[in-house]
Amino acid sequence: MSLIQALPHLNAVLNAVAATFLAAGFYFIRRGEILRHRKMMITAAVISAIFLVSYLAHRANAPIFEFRGQGAVRPLYYGLLISHVALSVAIVPLVALTLWRALASRFDRHRRIARWTWPAWMYVSISGIFVYLMLYQMYPS
Ligand code: HEM
Numbered sequence: 508m509s510l511i512q513a514l515p516h517l518n519a520v521l522n523a524v525a526a527t528f529l530a531a532g533f534y535f536i537r538r539g540e541i542l543r544h545r546k547m548m549i550t551a552a553v554i555s556a557i558f559l560v561s562y563l564a565h566r567a568n569a570p571i572f573e574f575r576g577q578g579a580v581r582p583l584y585y586g587l588l589i590s591h592v593a594l595s596v597a598i599v600p601l602v603a604l605t606l607w608r609a610l611a612s613r614f615d616r617h618r619r620i621a622r623w624t625w626p627a628w629m630y631v632s633i634s635g636i637f638v639y640l641m642l643y644q645m646y647p648s
Contacts, residue, residue: 514565519639521558525551526632533625545609552606555628559599576646584641591634598627 532547574584605624608617 511565511568514561514569515639515643518558518561518565519636519643521554521561522632522635522639525554525558526629526636528554529625529629529632548606548609551628552602555602555632572642572648574642574646575648576641580641580646584638587634587641588638591631591638594627595631595635598624598631602628 528547528551532544532551535541535543535547574581576584601620601624605617605621608614608620
């Protein structure tokens with residue numbers, strides 16, 4: 508397996524790790540542990556940035572895989588894929604703004620936008636894992 512062929516598997520792992528840090532960050536802020544929340548969210552952002560580079564490297568060097576599933580699973584897959592792609596574009600500025608507001612200590616405004624950023628980011632990470640499982644593991648070409 509070449510490095511390029513290995514990237515989708517690495518990307519799925521990065522998505523799973525990012526989702527874990529997002530969950531931990533949420534858990535810590537609910538307990539009022541700001542420093543731990545900060546560490547978890549910054550780590551999630553770094554992992555998602557590595558994911559983005561790896562994803563773009565794969566897209567630039569590999570053909571687009573066609574989904575092989577037939578029947579009712581097709582609309583399910585494409586619905587998941589379209590919502591995943593649309594939200595993944597939207598969260599890039601959203602994550603940057605949420606981080607910016609936190610790092611500038613504007614926590615009231617941070618909280619307001621974070622209530623949208625967190626679930627959208629979590630959805631993108633988890634739906635990315637499902638897209639990977641359906642495309643490469645359940646219905647491989
Ligand atoms: C993009 C990364 C981040 C996301 C998605 C995020 C998400 C969240 C969420 C979901 C909440 C709870 C909102 C609620 O009350 O329902 C929150 C609160 C908070 N976050 Fe973050 N966070 C991020 C980065 C950071 C960073 C880097 C810090 C730095 C210290 C931070 C500090 C805080 C603080 C202090 C609160 C409590 C605000 C308040 O209740 O007034 N966050 N964040």
